[in-house]
Amino acid sequence: MKIFFTFAASFQIESMNSLEIVYSRNVVEFVTVANEFCQSVEQVARISASANLQKMQKLLPLLYLKASLLPQTERVLDEELEKYVSEFDYNVLHQKWLALLNENDSFYEVFDPNIQFGHEAVTASISENLMDIYQDIKNFVVAYSLGNEEVMNDGLAECVEHFTEFWGQQLVNVLRAVHKLVYSNIDFDKQDFNDEVQPGKGNPKWLDSFWGTDEDTENV
Numbered sequence: 495m496k497i498f499f500t501f502a503a504s505f506q507i508e509s510m511n512s513l514e515i516v517y518s519r520n521v522v523e524f525v526t527v528a529n530e531f532c533q534s535v536e537q538v539a540r541i542s543a544s545a546n547l548q549k550m551q552k553l554l555p556l557l558y559l560k561a562s563l564l565p566q567t568e569r570v571l572d573e574e575l576e577k578y579v580s581e582f583d584y585n586v587l588h589q590k591w592l593a594l595l596n597e598n599d600s601f602y603e604v605f606d607p608n609i610q611f612g613h614e615a616v617t618a619s620i621s622e623n624l625m626d627i628y629q630d631i632k633n634f635v636v637a638y639s640l641g642n643e644e645v646m647n648d649g650l651a652e653c654v655e656h657f658t659e660f661w662g663q664q665l666v667n668v669l670r671a672v673h674k675l676v677y678s679n680i681d682f683d684k685q686d687f688n689d690e691v692q693p694g695k696g697n698p699k700w701l702d703s704f705w706g707t708d709e710d711t712e713n714v
Contacts, residue, residue, distance in 0.1 A: 543682035
């Protein structure tokens with residue numbers, strides 16, 4: 495009986511600690527900034543390229559700061575968390591950002607492991623880096639919004655882990671490229687932008703195939 499009560503008390507303390515963590519000030523503030531970042535990525539086609547870049551210039555440093563203040567927590571669930579960003583979602587948003595930035599999407603990466611082995615300079619993509627960050631952040635924001643403390647806790651643990659190992663470095667890398675474009679003389683406002691990806695209008699073949707409106711097929 496004593497062992498049971500000891501186990502129950504330990505579980506209760508664990509639950510209370512997780513509850514305190516997921517509703518702590520630093521976590522709530524990170525969720526607020528993360529949600530704003532996700533909305534900005536998703537609404538890319540509503541404003542010009544220059545306006546989008548200026549938003550990223552402000553959001554990315556704030557996102558990094560808030561992520562660096564997140565508390566460490568241990569996972570409590572045995573099963574893996576559900577992923578909410580599908581490959582289709584990722585590719586559609588990636589294509590919108592790529593179309594918006596056009597030839598200005600690529601930049602030279604200085605923190606790629608290949609450079610350490612004497613390889614030539616590595617070219618990276620602003621749109622791809624943003625999508626990789628978005629994918630992790632969006633999965634966390636959706637998991638947090640479910641209101642299940644155990645899911646929220648494990649989502650936080652995964653987000654902190656991925657920030658440390660992956661998207662934290664990607665964020666500071668892409669911020670350098672965004673900074674350069676914001677203060678460049680490029681007139682982005684002359685570039686066209688559209689709110690919707692149009693099937694059969696020169697999109698990637700995988701996207702036209704998905705809609706069944708591949709231009710090559712139609713012309714046969």
